[in-house]
Amino acid sequence: MxxxxxxxxxxxxxxxxxxxxxxxxxxxxxxxxxxxxxxxxxxxxxxxxxxAPSSPPAVRQSALVGLPLPPRELCLELVELYFDFIHDKFHSIFHRPSLTEDVRQGVVPPVILFAIFALSARFSENEVFSGIAPRERSKPYYDESARLVDIRDTSITTIQACILLGGIGSCEARAFNESIYYTVACRMANLLGLSKRTGATALEQELNIRIWWTLCMVDVWSSKSVRLPRQMSHFSDLPLPIDEYTFLQWRRGAQDNIEVSSDRSSSLIAQMILLNRILMEINDAITQTVTSGTVTLVLDKTAEDLSLKLDNWYNALPEYMHNTPENLQRYASQGLGRIFVAVYLGYYHYGQLLFYQFLNDDQHSTGGNRYAKKCKEHAANLCLIVYAAQETPGCEVRYNMVGHILVIASTVQIHTLLFGTDEAEIAVARQRVVRNFQILTDMQRWWAWLDMCFVRLHIFHDMCRTSMATSFRMDEWMMKFLSEFSKPIEEKTEDSAQAALDWARNIEAYTQGPVEEQTSVSVCPSPSPRYNVLPP
The missing domain is CATH 4.10.240 (CD2-Gal4)
Structure with a gap:
């Protein structure tokens, strides 16, 4: 019954x-x-x-005892999944060998473990989760960790817990929760002087450095996503993290005798940090474009300088860190394939962000066509490394931010479908949109946040069908679409007559020299049938 x-x-x-x-x-x-x-x-x-614990009640009774920890074997499994698919791709705040050993000894604070489980349980194939959809497994663990965290305890543990809880907030499309937890972590790190804090051992010192730099990186994209001021300072004299292979060889109490080279160029996390500094400038440039009244116009000098910084970053890499199939396989064999992919996802995404505004044929930059081409190159390479990662064991990308950057890359392909003239390029672009859609659909079973990514993609898709001429214009709506990924986005409304007049005046005021002949169609009454690639 x-x-x-x-x-x-x-x-x-x-x-x-x-x-x-x-x-x-x-x-x-x-x-x-x-x-x-x-x-x-x-x-x-x-x-x-x-x-697997089911969702706890929204309001806990004061006498209610918290959730019990899973058996040791399941704890270890979930921690391993966390390191495989989340840590060092999303943040770098633990030493894997030490944390794994602490789990075996049963000495990891539950506030940390439950937050880790909230991120990793979705990937488990353990039978205890049978019947529970992957994306629905997070809530009980998230709630328990949130209940246990004590912001009165100003400590490294609380900072780590808040970073984890902020990451879960991002995954669950809870923008305000994400921002609050990250803010607490940033404030605590500053109060503790973590950037200058001397560790008792080399391992502790390295963790302090990694946590500080993690917060610096998180602060750049998280603050931008909710349009709030950044909190973290980038100190030029602060050492970058050491290379991952050396770090993973360290053992608690035995690492002090290891001489560490001052050259950190081989560290994948260090390269993420260097790229993140460029992202900070790109974000500022996009904001300046929109808020200064120039709308789609960025001075050629700004685009040129940032383009050069991206090129210089790549050219300064050792050859063994270049994006080649051989290097991907080598890093995968070392257990570092997913981190290697994450570095290049950042590189290609930051490039497509920087050059995105030049896709719009209303902008009057003398380098417009060249920069539009670079945008398409970065978007294409981003798609290709995602495909290569999915096909290479040990390189699969599953963290939620991949959803957002694939959506942006897909819109660049849509530009080719709308305005391209080369049939071969059009066919490739169509294939990429379809394949990206399939990847996003696969990821949707893990992340609630992907629902919002799909909504954003469909809104953009519909906007292109109704207003092709202005669909790629860098305005307030487009800035939100590109960078404010933590919040839902509304459909773009038609410009008022006054806004259109202001637009025309800005174009006239900021025209610099002769405009290159545009190869794309400036106005098209309706999209070509080849454009209808997304399911309804």
Missing amino acids: RALVACSACRSRRRKCTSVHGSTTCLYCTERSITCIRGSGAPSLSSQGYS
């Missing part, structure tokens, strides 16, 4: 709760030997095994 009140496990999996007459346990829970809870209590560890 169907229970009058569904148990928490059946509510979580959104299925009918059925029990035998007279029994207090439903069939689902009985078959899995897990505790069947029909009240507001939290699940507990049964005597015969552990069940």
